[in-house]
Amino acid sequence: DFNSVSIVEPNIIALKWLGFWRSSNSDSFFNSKWYNTYTIVMLFFQTMFIVTGFWYLYDKRQNLNIEDINSVMFIYSANTINVVMMVNIYFNIDMIHFIQSNMQAAAFQPKTSAEAAESKKWKNTARMFQKVFFINNSICAVMSLFISLLNGNKLVLAAHVFPGLNWKVFFIYQVVMNTAGAQMCATYVTLVTSLLIEIIIQFCLLERSLQEMEDYEDLKTCIQWHLDILVFIKKVQRFCGIGVSAVFACGVFNICTSLALVIEVDHSELLFLLPYLLAMVAIIYCHSWCGSEVTYQSDKLSYAIFSSKWIDSDTAYKKLIHIYILLTKQPLVIRLGGGTFDASLPVFVTVINFLNDNQNRIFSVHAPTEV
Template sequence: MDKYDWRANIKMNILVLRFLGLWPKGDGTYHGFYIFHVTFMMTTFLMGHLFFQAANIYFIRTNLEAVTGTIYVLLVESLVVFKVYHLIKNMGMFKQLLRILDTEMFQPKNNTQILAINETVRVWKTIYKSFLYTCFGTNMFWAIYPLLDKSEGERRLPFLAWYPYNTKITPLYEITYVYQIVSVSFITTVHVNVDVLVAALNVFNGTQFDILCDNLINLHNLDKNGTLGVRENLITCIKHHKEILKFAERCNNFLNWILLVQFFIFAVSIGITMFQLTLVIPFSTEFYSLLTYGMAIILQIYMYCWFGNEVQVKSNKIPYAAFQCNWVDFSPEVKKNLIFFIMRAQKPVKLSALNLFYLTLDTFMMILKTSWSYFALLHQVSSRK
């Protein structure tokens, strides 16, 4: 049976990150021209864009509507800095996780297992494409709504920002306009591809439990050499389970701080986005930009929570899969080992953010409820003025 290529599913994401300066070749170390490349990209299109937006908050600090109009985007854009730092810092570990997937123990053993993997990957690709289209749909609305909105009778930029020159005159206005769109497209591309790669790791983690469950159910069919073959196969399954748990722990170590900061920022950003929707003209271009932006953030949270929840659900199936095998004809020693394994596998794998909250659908609903609370607070403060 041909070796399954896990990387083929994320090949495009890796190529995009390599172009952006975030995926060096080899063991993950940055050296030579690539250091200059990543420094230029991050400084020009990330840090520069964030600085000009953050500086503008000082000049509009007394205007609640203007401040929220900047912060709801600035918070999510600032999150990219945090993600980039952790991706660069843990690049070696990230690549090691991909190498582990290529080992024999993590490979599917039959066509049924490959079909299960492909089905999960298909769901991942569907969510990925929906997330991608929503993000760049948001960018498109951001790019065109200042050109269509003539209500203020002056030139507007897609984002509120301060610059040390007059952005109302040609060609500085056009240059600044293009710079903002290119910068936010760069930031969006980093967001999408990093989040999709992390989700893919959770997908691969979950599919390992699918493989293990299938191996356990067919424990007596994996080898035709009788009881001795069953015993060896059970030992292999136990070792596989231990390696999956180690893989999940390493994934969680990479996710810990990213999830903690990201979920807090997303809860605030969704609340502010809903508040902004109450301030703009309904069904205008700016309205649709805010709407698609909110949908993109919700999809982003959902992608993390859904596939984290899938890891928990699939890991919880292991004891049942072990019980489904034809254990009646096993030797007493094998039965004893099988019982011990079932007892050890009772605790499902839960991915978490520093053990404060878990990647589950319940957490997704909790974030949405928190966002609504932020929205209600802002709406109440604004209505009193």
């Protein structure tokens, strides 16, 4: 059976473990002082993890080189975004509460076997994204540990080590924080894709209901349903508007940095860089693809209304149909960067073209010169 909550259930579990969950029930353990303390501790340790990375650049300021800068920026900039996105989710948790409460009503659920099959297909897509990102990010965390052990390093990542601190303690601290950071990334990325897929599912179900409506009561139900979907979209848009824009910018920056590092690092370090690079590209693609699907599905609503049984209806019903068609004529777009661009496949293509040009410049700089 289809259940809207089940789409984001893995993300909810991850948020609980990472310390960034808030329950809609005021008496829940996840609103208690103990859990709030856990949240503060996790936030503090992650923040200090990031600080030690950038502090490393200060330690090396006398003989700083581009490799030192790249080794810090491509990891710790991503970890900064991870923490920012977790805090963003924490303060926009009502969008998940909306799924847990309002969207459990019968109006939001499939009503026929065909609708159930359509919903299950999209749910499986969301599950696929979750599996890919959680597994890939786990591989990245394991590979970074493996490479440091293979090379006999006392640090997993470049960082400032506080005087007097045992290196083994700091090593374990880095392993735990690096793993938590990787799962934070997988959590917010798949949460965004799951929320957008939930919007897609609701548009698909609404489209079928619009095609089959026969009277004023059916139309009234569909309009109310559409308004409820728009309320949910507004919550998701508020979350995506700033957060996902930062993810896009950081993703492009980290891909450029990773491409530069690929030329300089040892072969063993490619075991980490390649899945990391894959994750960065996949993040931008998944958000762009889901954004395009939201636009495509919303664009089909006006045609679905026009295809309904309204020809033999009275004038008042036809007038309402006409108004509804006009209101749904403009497809919905997930805006990013303060409305400067949207989450869509054309944006992804633009990003790839930019990365390709950047890669060519990098390789041309490192290409051997002929004598």
